[in-house]
Amino acid sequence: MDWDETCDVLVVGSGAGGVTGAYAAAREGLSVILVESSDRFGGISAYSGGGMWLPGNAVLRRGGGDADLASARDYYHTLVGDRTPRALQDAYLDTGAELIDYLEQDPHFAFIVYPWPDYFGSVRNASATGRHIMPAPLPAAELGPLRAALRPNLGEEREGVPLAEELWMGQALIGRFLLALSKRPNATLRLNAKLTELIREGDRVTGAIISGPDGVRRIHARRGVLIAAGGFEHNAEMRARFGVPGEVAGAMSPPSNDGTAISAGMAIGADVDLMDQAWWSPGLLRPNGRATFTLGFDGGIFVNQDGQRFMNESIPYDRGGREIIALMKRGALRLPFWLVYDDRDGGMPPIQYPNQPIGDIARYRTAGLLRSGATLAELATAIGVPAEALAATVARFNTLVEDGADADFGRGVEPYDRMFTEDRLPMDRIARPPFHAIAFGLSDLGTKGGLRTDPDAQVLDKSGAVIHGLYATGNSMAAVSGTAYPGGGNPVGSSMVFAYRAARHMGRAEI
Numbered sequence: 001m002d003w004d005e006t007c008d009v010l011v012v013g014s015g016a017g018g019v020t021g022a023y024a025a026a027r028e029g030l031s032v033i034l035v036e037s038s039d040r041f042g043g044i045s046a047y048s049g050g051g052m053w054l055p056g057n058a059v060l061r062r063g064g065g066d067a068d069l070a071s072a073r074d075y076y077h078t079l080v081g082d083r084t085p086r087a088l089q090d091a092y093l094d095t096g097a098e099l100i101d102y103l104e105q106d107p108h109f110a111f112i113v114y115p116w117p118d119y120f121g122s123v124r125n126a127s128a129t130g131r132h133i134m135p136a137p138l139p140a141a142e143l144g145p146l147r148a149a150l151r152p153n154l155g156e157e158r159e160g161v162p163l164a165e166e167l168w169m170g171q172a173l174i175g176r177f178l179l180a181l182s183k184r185p186n187a188t189l190r191l192n193a194k195l196t197e198l199i200r201e202g203d204r205v206t207g208a209i210i211s212g213p214d215g216v217r218r219i220h221a222r223r224g225v226l227i228a229a230g231g232f233e234h235n236a237e238m239r240a241r242f243g244v245p246g247e248v249a250g251a252m253s254p255p256s257n258d259g260t261a262i263s264a265g266m267a268i269g270a271d272v273d274l275m276d277q278a279w280w281s282p283g284l285l286r287p288n289g290r291a292t293f294t295l296g297f298d299g300g301i302f303v304n305q306d307g308q309r310f311m312n313e314s315i316p317y318d319r320g321g322r323e324i325i326a327l328m329k330r331g332a333l334r335l336p337f338w339l340v341y342d343d344r345d346g347g348m349p350p351i352q353y354p355n356q357p358i359g360d361i362a363r364y365r366t367a368g369l370l371r372s373g374a375t376l377a378e379l380a381t382a383i384g385v386p387a388e389a390l391a392a393t394v395a396r397f398n399t400l401v402e403d404g405a406d407a408d409f410g411r412g413v414e415p416y417d418r419m420f421t422e423d424r425l426p427m428d429r430i431a432r433p434p435f436h437a438i439a440f441g442l443s444d445l446g447t448k449g450g451l452r453t454d455p456d457a458q459v460l461d462k463s464g465a466v467i468h469g470l471y472a473t474g475n476s477m478a479a480v481s482g483t484a485y486p487g488g489g490n491p492v493g494s495s496m497v498f499a500y501r502a503a504r505h506m507g508r509a510e511i
């Protein structure tokens, strides 16, 4: 092969997994090239809360969080079952604490406990406070010129809200890695550089073809290539081929999460799994046609085309998304459905955490996504549902509120449901006119099917044999959590863990 360039480790993508892999490989003394296909570093991880579900870690222990690894293991195994290999699950569970110890040895990293209840609060050993940590905030000024290369958050990128002077959450996570990487001369990070093809020689991937500002380059990776290129949620053809519910308009990631790197893996013989899966959420429909990840419903009810309530509105978002999908598959729910609420907040919907600012509510009305009525009957006409049914649904809901318990859908039973209401039942009577309804669809936080790996993130072929020199993590990897979303911080936490394991493995690899 006629190579243009050589490194030890080629990392593809700069989300949580990519920057972790690049950092760990560089710290192990390997020469690293990271290529990012878009014009900013960070991927959807830069939009994210930056939360990490890493049980038993030192930050939880010091901060009084739930640091019991044995109970976390039991909870995780119960939920994920045998949908993914037990050894893969244990690699995730057993490496999180080690990864945090490793990062905390470097002054660029600092973490805080951020209590966030596990997502299946009724399953044995679920934690009411979670096993969840976040990066400590980072003054944006510390990034210097790197700030312009960091993907902004959703508020700035999609709504034009200026970035704060202090970076939080996913911004702080990626920012801290970019700073740490900038001190490692053996790591080179490139924007607008896209992996289009992997090169396999015999049983080994030896490099990749990267298309960038300087044209097409063949990069030789002596130890390996780590695919950390996110999911394929922006690829309509792949979504249709693999049967991923929802649409591109509901994808929260930047458009560059297009599945090219996963396809490149498949083209050289890699096996894939969980290809119809994503991390889902009910999605607030925006005037620009997008459905966006929304959580923290502290009032209102979802109603279907028959004017009936159909789920616990405060349930963890992925469970909510999966209920919506199941109902749609049975023909019991059509999109859009509506969040019905009253005027106690002057027409603003009872949403504590829209993830990107709701913005000017009048735009939703103009787009037909927000409708109102002086009476419930008028609202029913406005959204095209039977008036008697809507009146009966609201009357029933108001009775449940007065009873202090949701006997129909169990809203408020689990700790997560109450986390946005300071432990209060997240339900208020719908009684103060005028009445409003805002439209909802299905959103996703990324697909989670991808290249099948072993516990060191080495990609496997269809016979289960390792393809040497090829690694995958994050949403490019068939998720360790299978079809479950056990708790906030699973996507980012597991992406970082398998990237770290891949880098350490490449550090030990014989070439």
Ligand SMILES: Cc1cc2nc3c(=O)[nH]c(=O)nc-3n(C[C@H](O)[C@H](O)[C@H](O)COP(=O)(O)OP(=O)(O)OC[C@H]3O[C@@H](n4cnc5c(N)ncnc54)[C@H](O)[C@@H]3O)c2cc1C
Pocket (backbone or CB within 6 Å): 012, 013, 014, 015, 016, 017, 018, 035, 036, 037, 038, 040, 041, 042, 043, 044, 045, 046, 047, 048, 049, 050, 051, 052, 053, 154, 193, 194, 195, 196, 228, 229, 230, 231, 252, 253, 254, 256, 257, 258, 259, 260, 261, 279, 293, 355, 445, 446, 473, 474, 475, 476, 488, 489, 490, 491, 492, 493, 495
């Ligand atoms: C608002 C919001 C909040 C969230 N909060 C949390 C949270 O707190 N905790 C949590 O665990 N999860 C959270 N999630 C989900 C989480 O952000 C993602 O699932 C996770 O960050 C995916 O990380 P990743 O490592 O797979 O890579 P990504 O962040 O998806 O990054 C992949 C990168 O690869 C690049 N790329 C793609 N193809 C190529 C190619 N061919 N060549 C080169 N580069 C390529 C992309 O441009 C992108 O920059 C949240 C999501 C959203 C939208």
